[in-house]
Amino acid sequence: MISLLQEAAHTAAEHTESVASSVAHGETETATGLPQLDLTSFGNQIFWLVVAMVVLYWIVAKVALPRIGAVLSDRQGAITGDLMAAEEFKLKAREAEAAYDKALADARAEAGKIVAANRAEIQKELDAAIAHADAEIAARATESERRIREIRDSADNDAREVARDVTAELVRAFGGVVDQAAVDQAVDSRMKGTLQ
Amino acid sequence: MEGNIGELGQYIGVGLTAIGMGGAAIGVGNVAGNFLSGALRNPSAAASQTATLFIGMAFAEALGIFSFLVALLLMFAV
Amino acid sequence: MATEAHGEATGLSFHPMDQFIVRPLFSDGPVHWYTPTNVTLWLFAIVLATLALLVLGTRGRAIVPNRSQSMAEMSYGMIHKMVGDIAGKDGLKYFPYIMTLFMFVLFANFLGLLPMAFTVTSHIAVTGFLALAVFLTVTVIGFVKNGAHFLDLFWVRSAPLAIRPVLAVIEVISYFVRPLSLSIRLAGNMIAGHAVIKVFAGFAALILINPGLGALVTPVSILAVVGMYAFEILVAFIQAYVFTILTCVYLKDALHPSH
Numbered sequence: 415m416i417s418l419l420q421e422a423a424h425t426a427a428e429h430t431e432s433v434a435s436s437v438a439h440g441e442t443e444t445a446t447g448l449p450q451l452d453l454t455s456f457g458n459q460i461f462w463l464v465v466a467m468v469v470l471y472w473i474v475a476k477v478a479l480p481r482i483g484a485v486l487s488d489r490q491g492a493i494t495g496d497l498m499a500a501e502e503f504k505l506k507a508r509e510a511e512a513a514y515d516k517a518l519a520d521a522r523a524e525a526g527k528i529v530a531a532n533r534a535e536i537q538k539e540l541d542a543a544i545a546h547a548d549a550e551i552a553a554r555a556t557e558s559e560r561r562i563r564e565i566r567d568s569a570d571n572d573a574r575e576v577a578r579d580v581t582a583e584l585v586r587a588f589g590g591v592v593d594q595a596a597v598d599q600a601v602d603s604r605m606k607g608t609l610q
Numbered sequence: 611m612e613g614n615i616g617e618l619g620q621y622i623g624v625g626l627t628a629i630g631m632g633g634a635a636i637g638v639g640n641v642a643g644n645f646l647s648g649a650l651r652n653p654s655a656a657a658s659q660t661a662t663l664f665i666g667m668a669f670a671e672a673l674g675i676f677s678f679l680v681a682l683l684l685m686f687a688v
Numbered sequence: 689m690a691t692e693a694h695g696e697a698t699g700l701s702f703h704p705m706d707q708f709i710v711r712p713l714f715s716d717g718p719v720h721w722y723t724p725t726n727v728t729l730w731l732f733a734i735v736l737a738t739l740a741l742l743v744l745g746t747r748g749r750a751i752v753p754n755r756s757q758s759m760a761e762m763s764y765g766m767i768h769k770m771v772g773d774i775a776g777k778d779g780l781k782y783f784p785y786i787m788t789l790f791m792f793v794l795f796a797n798f799l800g801l802l803p804m805a806f807t808v809t810s811h812i813a814v815t816g817f818l819a820l821a822v823f824l825t826v827t828v829i830g831f832v833k834n835g836a837h838f839l840d841l842f843w844v845r846s847a848p849l850a851i852r853p854v855l856a857v858i859e860v861i862s863y864f865v866r867p868l869s870l871s872i873r874l875a876g877n878m879i880a881g882h883a884v885i886k887v888f889a890g891f892a893a894l895i896l897i898n899p900g901l902g903a904l905v906t907p908v909s910i911l912a913v914v915g916m917y918a919f920e921i922l923v924a925f926i927q928a929y930v931f932t933i934l935t936c937v938y939l940k941d942a943l944h945p946s947h
Contacts, residue, residue: 448708459725466732474738485746485749486761664929676872686705
């Protein structure tokens with residue numbers, strides 16, 4: 415295969431040379447033979463190819479790739495950093511939520527306590543008021559009872575006086591001699607059963 | 611066409627090499643078609659095999675390019 | 689020969705291979721090894737294009753990339769992943785070399801598609817040199833890393849003993865065909881695509897010579913040029929990709945020769 419290629423290239427080179435000479439003689443330029451197999455240009459192409467590849471390699475390997483790699487890893491770092499920050503924020507939010515819940519529960523408990531205290535105070539006041547009212551009522555009741563008793567006692571005495579007087583008069587009317595002490599005793603013994 | 615018999619044979623040979631390109635076309639079509647039928651059966655595995663697809667197509671196509679090269683050699687270098 | 693005959697017969701002139709001629713830039717003299725030629729011009733256009741994409745494009749070093757920077761990062765990521773996936777972690781040491789190869793072949797193919805441009809990678813001298821460089825580098829790496837174990841690549845232990853010598857012969861041949869197929873695949877693709885575009889472009893001029901027939905042929909051939917051009921853009925990328933991926937595969941064979 416290689417020898418075939420070389421042979422082909424030789425013939426092509428001959429063709430090109432003849433073309434070159436014909437161009438020099440002022441004829442129209444037409445390429446016979448494949449330009450790719452023109453061995454005379456191989457050295458030139460390979461020389462410039464090596465120069466270009468060295469330059470290109472230097473640009474790609476020393477300038478472009480480190481820069482792009484740095485940019486990509488920076489971005490990766492930024493993304494990971496952002497994700498971590500987000501995770502942190504999430505954690506903080508969770509903590510804040512827990513704190514809020516706790517505060518809420520505390521507030522509820524406090525409120526319950528206050529309500530209970532208020533209730534107890536009110537109860538106390540109420541009890542005091544009731545007791546006061548009871549005492550007043552009791553005082554008034556005893557006062558009333560006392561008055562009733564006084565009234566009853568005075569009524570009793572009055573009735574006794576009347577009964578003594580009436581009895582003494584009756585005895586006098588029947589012509590007896592009034593023995594005041596015996597009258598009193600009789601009236602008292604009679605009234606004992608009736609007035610109580 | 612008052613060329614000599616050798617030139618006639620050369621042109622016929624160049625024409626015959628075109629058959630080789632037809633063969634390469636069949637080969638490339640085979641690779642692509644089989645890849646497609648496999649990819650439709652299992653689409654999730656298709657993306658990971660595109661590299662293999664291109665390698666297979668390149669190998670099939672290279673032989674067609676060889677026949678093209680033979681045509682060029684016959685045409686210009688013989 | 690053929691082109692001349694056709695040109696005289698129909699009045700059209702086809703020179704599909706003229707675009708590949710190496711010409712001196714400043715004179716009409718012979719091409720010496722040091723003469724600046726159109727090859728030189730386009731080689732340095734490739735270097736400048738790479739510089740523009742990879743260095744100027746990333747000069748912002750932004751955390752949130754702009755368009756050119758994300759293109760540069762995309763190509764970096766693509767080749768980095770390719771080397772890592774195929775050649776393995778220890779292959780990443782050779783990432784700059786492979787990136788250089790990829791950027792060179794990619795921009796050579798793309799810039800060659802510009803009108804009036806010269807396609808550097810359409811020359812066997814260039815692709816053959818690149819492929820031989822890859823072949824020799826990989827072989828040297830294989831022997832340095834693995835010593836004589838590198839020859840395990842040719843001695844297929846998973847096969848029955850009887851057919852191993854036959855397989856060894858085949859493996860050796862296929863190993864030495866690698867640089868040839870690598871270079872001819874790339875150059876052949878580039879030559880074929882550009883030549884086909886040139887042939888269609890030649891047909892497009894028919895309307896100037898034969899308006900009747902040309903009215904039919906010229907629009908079709910212009911459409912064909914457009915279609916081929918689009919296809920060639922795809923091919924330009926795929927061939928750069930394939931060249932790179934095969935380099936990675938060869939590198940993997942050198943680093944891990946056992947099957």
